[in-house]
Amino acid sequence: MRQVVLPGPGRCEVVEQIEPPESPGHVVVDVHVSVLSPGTERAILLDRPTAGSRFPEHPGYMAVGALRSGPGLPAGTRVAVRRARHADVAVVPARYVRAVPDRVPPADAAVWQLALTALHGLETGGQRADEPVTVVGQGLLGVITRRLAAARGASRVRAVAASTAKAWTSRAEPATVFEEAGRLDGGTPLVVDATDSGPGLAVAIAAAADGGRVVLLGSPRADEADVPLQQLHDRLIDLRGAHVSQLTEADEERLSDQFFALLEQRRFTIRDVLSDYPAHKAPEVYRRLAGDRAFVSAALHWNTPRPAPARPALAARPMRFGLIGCGDIGIEDAKALAAADEAELTACHDPVAELAQETAARFGGRREPSVAALLTSTDVDAVVIATPHDTHEPLFREALAAGKHVLLEKPVAQDLASARRMLELAEASRLRTGVLFPTRTDPRFCQAREALATGEIGAPLGVATTYFTDKPAAYFLGGISGRISTTWRLSKDRAGGGFLIMNLIHQIDAVRALMGQEPDRVYAETAPSTTAAAPGIEDVVSVVLRFGTVVATLIGSASVVGGQGMHTRVWGEKGEVRLTPDYSLTHRGAPGPADSSAVDAAPTAIDLRTWAFTRFARAVHERTPVDVSLADGLRTQAVVEAAYTSARLGRAVSPTRLLEGGAP
Amino acid sequence: MSTWQRIRGTSDGRPTPGDLVWFADDPAADETWGHGYPIPGAEERAAHAWAATARTAAEAAGQQDVQVVGAGALARLVRLALPDDTDTGSLPQPGAVIETTGTTAGIKSALATVRPGGLVLLAARPLQTSTPLPTYHGIHLPGIRVLPVPWCDGVDDAPQNLVACFLRSVTRLSGRRGSG
Numbered sequence: 001m002r003q004v005v006l007p008g009p010g011r012c013e014v015v016e017q018i019e020p021p022e023s024p025g026h027v028v029v030d031v032h033v034s035v036l037s038p039g040t041e042r043a044i045l046l047d048r049p050t051a052g053s054r055f056p057e058h059p060g061y062m063a064v065g066a067l068r069s070g071p072g073l074p075a076g077t078r079v080a081v082r083r084a085r086h087a088d089v090a091v092v093p094a095r096y097v098r099a100v101p102d103r104v105p106p107a108d109a110a111v112w113q114l115a116l117t118a119l120h121g122l123e124t125g126g127q128r129a130d131e132p133v134t135v136v137g138q139g140l141l142g143v144i145t146r147r148l149a150a151a152r153g154a155s156r157v158r159a160v161a162a163s164t165a166k167a168w169t170s171r172a173e174p175a176t177v178f179e180e181a182g183r184l185d186g187g188t189p190l191v192v193d194a195t196d197s198g199p200g201l202a203v204a205i206a207a208a209a210d211g212g213r214v215v216l217l218g219s220p221r222a223d224e225a226d227v228p229l230q231q232l233h234d235r236l237i238d239l240r241g242a243h244v245s246q247l248t249e250a251d252e253e254r255l256s257d258q259f260f261a262l263l264e265q266r267r268f269t270i271r272d273v274l275s276d277y278p279a280h281k282a283p284e285v286y287r288r289l290a291g292d293r294a295f296v297s298a299a300l301h302w303n304t305p306r307p308a309p310a311r312p313a314l315a316a317r318p319m320r321f322g323l324i325g326c327g328d329i330g331i332e333d334a335k336a337l338a339a340a341d342e343a344e345l346t347a348c349h350d351p352v353a354e355l356a357q358e359t360a361a362r363f364g365g366r367r368e369p370s371v372a373a374l375l376t377s378t379d380v381d382a383v384v385i386a387t388p389h390d391t392h393e394p395l396f397r398e399a400l401a402a403g404k405h406v407l408l409e410k411p412v413a414q415d416l417a418s419a420r421r422m423l424e425l426a427e428a429s430r431l432r433t434g435v436l437f438p439t440r441t442d443p444r445f446c447q448a449r450e451a452l453a454t455g456e457i458g459a460p461l462g463v464a465t466t467y468f469t470d471k472p473a474a475y476f477l478g479g480i481s482g483r484i485s486t487t488w489r490l491s492k493d494r495a496g497g498g499f500l501i502m503n504l505i506h507q508i509d510a511v512r513a514l515m516g517q518e519p520d521r522v523y524a525e526t527a528p529s530t531t532a533a534a535p536g537i538e539d540v541v542s543v544v545l546r547f548g549t550v551v552a553t554l555i556g557s558a559s560v561v562g563g564q565g566m567h568t569r570v571w572g573e574k575g576e577v578r579l580t581p582d583y584s585l586t587h588r589g590a591p592g593p594a595d596s597s598a599v600d601a602a603p604t605a606i607d608l609r610t611w612a613f614t615r616f617a618r619a620v621h622e623r624t625p626v627d628v629s630l631a632d633g634l635r636t637q638a639v640v641e642a643a644y645t646s647a648r649l650g651r652a653v654s655p656t657r658l659l660e661g662g663a664p
Numbered sequence: 665m666s667t668w669q670r671i672r673g674t675s676d677g678r679p680t681p682g683d684l685v686w687f688a689d690d691p692a693a694d695e696t697w698g699h700g701y702p703i704p705g706a707e708e709r710a711a712h713a714w715a716a717t718a719r720t721a722a723e724a725a726g727q728q729d730v731q732v733v734g735a736g737a738l739a740r741l742v743r744l745a746l747p748d749d750t751d752t753g754s755l756p757q758p759g760a761v762i763e764t765t766g767t768t769a770g771i772k773s774a775l776a777t778v779r780p781g782g783l784v785l786l787a788a789r790p791l792q793t794s795t796p797l798p799t800y801h802g803i804h805l806p807g808i809r810v811l812p813v814p815w816c817d818g819v820d821d822a823p824q825n826l827v828a829c830f831l832r833s834v835t836r837l838s839g840r841r842g843s844g
Contacts, residue, residue, distance in 0.1 A: 050800040050801070124807070198799065201799065202794075216799060216803050216804045217804075218804075219800060219804055219805075220799040220800040220804060221800075222799075222800075223798060223800070224796045224797060224798050224799070225796070225797065225799045226794040226795070226796050226797075227794060227795055227796075227797045227799065228793065228794050229771070229786065229790035229792070229794065229795040229797075230789060230790050230792070230793050230794075231793075232786075232790075232810070232812060233786050233789050233790055233812040234789070234812075236812050236814055237812065238809065238810075238811050238812075239803065239809070239810040239811075240807075240808075240809045240810075241799075241803035241804045241805070241806065241807045241808045241809070241810075242804070242807055243804050243805045243806070243807055245805070246780065246781060246806075246807040
């Protein structure tokens with residue numbers, strides 16, 4: 001098995017080890033994701049006094065994976081694991097695993113152990129419903145504690161830290177306000193010190209109301225710390241130490257029930273503050289852990305599937321990407337670039353400097369003050385454009401003029417006319433360009449396309465795909481993350497439309513690619529969004545594409561309670577293939593699927609982007625075709641435009657005629 | 665109302681300001697704390713305050729095993745205020761420790777003595793603004809609670825047996841100088 005080892009202070013390696021033997025009462029788990037506990041692991045790495053490091057150290061205690069064997073749950077069950085080292089296999093007592101509720105992201109469940117610590121801290125502090133809570137420290141424990149405090153009913157949560165380096169973590173928390181340690185505005189009855197320092201405790205005491213409670217939850221990393229005891233005494237502040245080792249097994253069970261209930265109710269998430277890395281990049285993660293103040297923590301992916309066929313890394317240096325636009329999708333791109341083998345992020349820009357600063361701090365590179373500065377940087381080989389749709393064309397033009405390869409976030413543009421002009425620019429340039437449709441690198445998509453191409457289901461008959469999400473009204477003003485304040489998604493002129501061009505375009509592109517041909521005609525009906533409050537922004541979309549004798553039906557909406565994401569199936573004379581959420585191939589008359597993959601093996605959205613960047617870099621280096629060219633993207637844009645036209649005219653429209661400039 | 669002061673040293677002279685009568689908690693210690701009260705009635709006021717604070721500390725400790733750190737007046741009164749079966753003397757790992765010296769050594773001793781999950785009551789105001797403490801091993805890891813005990817004036821409700829005890833043994837501060 002592979003495992004992270006710290007052979008000495010400041011050093012990290014990923015090595016092959018012999019798997020620990022199975023033993024009675026223990027379970028074996030194939031680990032998919034392990035999450036770093038930054039406070040503890042930084043202390044071990046740097047050999048801090050209270051860490052008790054004994055090198056070589058095998059760090060880690062939080063993971064998620066699939067149960068291989070052991071008492072209790074059936075094999076294959078997706079489980080969260082406590083006390084699991086950073087390794088691709090864990091052998092732990094059965095009581096250290098719990099089944100993960102359906103559809104809970106792995107990283108959220110993986111932090112179970114640290115969530116127990118946080119819940120223990122809040123209970124030790126006697127958290128009362130509707131009481132404001134201050135959490136000092138913005139490391140992973142601090143963020144988890146804040147979010148659990150809010151989920152348990154805190155009326156207001158105050159995030160306090162010595163610097164603004166991690167202030168970005170509180171932006172996705174509606175109940176949280178951030179304050180710097182030196183500028184506290186009053187006190188709260190309950191304060192949790194989630195730092196690991198004496199100054200942190202002093203701040204916590206200062207942040208408490210007179211007569212309040214302060215919980216010392218973060219493990220201090222010095223033998224002694226100066227505690228302002230006179231102030232504590234004068235203000236009658238009740239100081240309470242809390243360490244998870246004080247919990248009884250019964251307490252652990254009770255708090256675990258509480259945590260998993262919150263997960264199931266979608267009242268707790270943490271994955272937005274974790275940087276995703278393939279496990280072999282652990283040394284890089286530990287370097288960041290040691291010195292990057294904006295870094296919160298990372299999820300190590302142990303079973304990262306690779307797009308086939310795998311090829312050895314090129315001798316050439318990684319492609320150096322500049323990122324234009326650091327909003328919701330931009331920061332996902334940055335995260336993916338950080339995890340990519342043959343690509344890296346060297347610079348980023350956003351009109352909101354804070355967003356670019358945060359992106360650079362979390363995923364590397366530097367902030368550039370302007371697009372021009374980024375495009376004239378000599379250490380930028382290619383740019384990713386992740387900006388509002390109506391800005392694609394001018395930025396694309398500038399980037400090519402500056403001699404940079406360009407990978408565009410979908411769609412090509414806000415409308416077909418703009419997209420057509422961009423294709424002309426691309427065709428006139430010697431530089432490589434492409435459109436980022438992450439589905440194209442999804443192994444499930446690749447398997448399905450191969451199954452169709454090899455005749456596994458016979459001649460295709462039909463395609464049905466649905467994409468249901470449940471976006472709050474706030475999405476249209478701040479995106480999914482809430483990091484941004486913007487209105488472009490409400491503008492038909494700027495965005496090109498609503499759910500169809502924003503979301504269902506993924507299915508349109510995928511269906512086109514699966515069929516290997518363009519639809520003859522498109523028929524669509526749309527209904528405006530009731531949450532977006534903008535007449536040009538549709539929500540409910542139903543599209544029928546006719547590919548010769550094959551009929552594809554695509555339905556989507558962002559206002560479906562519970563959502564459930566994407567579901568796609570293609571059926572033919574001899575069988576059926578399903579792409580999402582799980583891949584399966586079933587032959588007619590067979591008792592069950594001939595080939596299937598469990599949901600655990602599904603790649604994350606970041607995986608897909610990581611591969612897309614790697615493959616784009618490889619295509620540029622090897623002068624091979626990119627996954628999705630501008631011409632290909634333009635054809636998807638034509639189908640989208642045909643759908644909008646059809647919905648407006650109330651009849652079928654030929655996308656080919658639109659592409660050729662003919663009347664619909 | 666009284667004025668608190670950290671008291672140390674052996675040179676002559678009373679703590680300033682001079683309009684107060686000063687009472688040291690433990691005149692025999694190298695370092696202690698005291699309160700100054702205006703004349704007249706200083707001794708009565710001091711006795712009530714010491715007694716009321718001692719009772720508050722004893723009550724805050726609850727019914728568990730208790731140990732008292734210190735040898736001054738407050739420590740004596742706390743021991744008197746505790747139920748007979750709760751003062752463990754020097755038994756190891758009591759559930760609560762009442763610290764009466766305000767010194768770093770006294771506070772560290774209390775943290776080192778109390779059992780995991782136990783309670784340390786700061787009956788005396790700490791002598792230093794900040795006190796160096798083993799926060800990891802002394803508070804965080806064992807889950808210790810550190811709870812201040814307010815200084816009470818006890819004008820109306822001080823236990824009379826404790827007041828009498830204080831008055832029997834009290835000496836007005838002399839030969840010591842405040843430095844607080």
